[in-house]
Amino acid sequence: MQKIVVSLTTDTKEQIISVAERLFAERGFAGTTLRNLVSEAGVNLAAVHYHFGSKEDLFRSVVARFARPLVEQELALLEQLQAGQEMPSVEAILTALIKPNLEILAQDKDNLLVRAQFMGRCQTEPEPIKSIAAGEFAVSTKAFLDVLQRALPEQSRSQINWKFDLVIAALIRVLAEAGQPFALLQNTNSQDIQNATERLVKFLSPGMQC
Amino acid sequence: MQKIVVSLTTDTKEQIISVAERLFAERGFAGTTLRNLVSEAGVNLAAVHYHFGSKEDLFRSVVARFARPLVEQELALLEQLQAGQEMPSVEAILTALIKPNLEILAQDKDNLLVRAQFMGRCQTEPEPIKSIAAGEFAVSTKAFLDVLQRALPEQSRSQINWKFDLVIAALIRVLAEAGQPFALLQNTNSQDIQNATERLVKFLSPGMQC
DNA sequence: GTCTATAATTCGATAGAC
DNA sequence: GTCTATCGAATTATAGAC
Secondary structure, three states: OOOOOOOOOOOHHHHHHHHHHHHHHHHHHHHOOHHHHHHHHOOOHHHHHHHHOOHHHHHHHHHHHHHHHHHHHHHHHHHHHHOOOOOOOHHHHHHHHHHHHHHHHHHOHHHHHHHHHHHHHHHHOOOOHHHHHHHHHHHHHHHHHHHHHHHOOOOOHHHHHHHHHHHHHHHHHHHHHOOOOOOOOOOOOHHHHHHHHHHHHHHHHHHHHO | OOOOOOOOOOOHHHHHHHHHHHHHHHHHHHHOOHHHHHHHHOOOHHHHHHHHOOHHHHHHHHHHHHHHHHHHHHHHHHHHHHOOOOOOOHHHHHHHHHHHHHHHHHOOHHHHHHHHHHHHHHOOOOOOHHHHHHHHHHHHHHHHHHHHHHHOOOOOHHHHHHHHHHHHHHHHHHHHOOOOOOOOOOOOOHHHHHHHHHHHHHHHHHHHHO
């Protein structure tokens, strides 16, 4: 006879990391207390230290779970783009960056806003939190900067740098505002995501090239 | 005979509000402790509560001192722009928004970067801190949306809204990153500020119009 | 792995002398 | 207005029973 076991409670470690993502997104690192966290997650305070070691290590785990699939998909699209014969256009490069960000987050519709806010907040946290988050995206960031530099050889590296930084800022803002009354991204169906991607690429590409 | 009194120490209240602006900028509201504040400001802990009442009220004072001259100048430039015969260009409107944000901060040259970071951080603070800051800028936001709508009558209001939202996101990002290694705004001299203003307007204007 | 209990520290805020 | 001293609560983190 086969045993069928149905787990009625979410795995503790996963439950902690999930609630932590939301609280870090809403209140920041310093504004999030472990007691609020364990209270909302329905787990014991000691479980946080048992599973993650410290509050800062918990943040590292949240960032890693969040960033790795995203970076992986960004790099795959970029690789695919560079496999062609010709130098990819700025529009194509920006699309490779923006599309997975809008799509992968939209897969988890209920958590779209939370995950977007979390990503946005990571950029404005004080050290060392900011660097922990930036480290997870460092590989992808460098890859996009390099290909943009090759696509725009007449622009200085510092120009590429600050412009790409503004592209990221706009992307994060679109994600953070998703679903709100006048936001660019209204719904999570593939047609709206496709439209938002195209409009955002169109909004950013001319500035990137001029 | 006339008495001449030379104050050797900075006024306590002003000293507190000045150091508070820097710490809030660097570490956020939750990340700033009053004990760090009084230590760096060289004042007594009780002086903070005596002069400001509470930590949150101190934040209100910092925001008010920061935002009011800025909003005043934004509205003055916008008024001046609309006084002319012709409809102002998108470049001119965006310049009226961006220029005072970069320039008025430069009046206090030693604190330019600090004040820029502070403004950037205000937008990403959790409630109720974010709303306290946003409330100070609400009037100017509506004024800019209205004039942009008149300058771009072929675009829907929702388009104007999300595009202007991205303009603010970019401006905030420039301010928040001011002084950092690869930021658009590096130094505090008027030439760098002028250059940064022009480049940012050029970066954003085409996307606003397309 | 999960829990209770608590250590060790730090926080914002206040009372009261001067 | 400025100070010392301290309160009461909250914080991260740990020890140890089960």
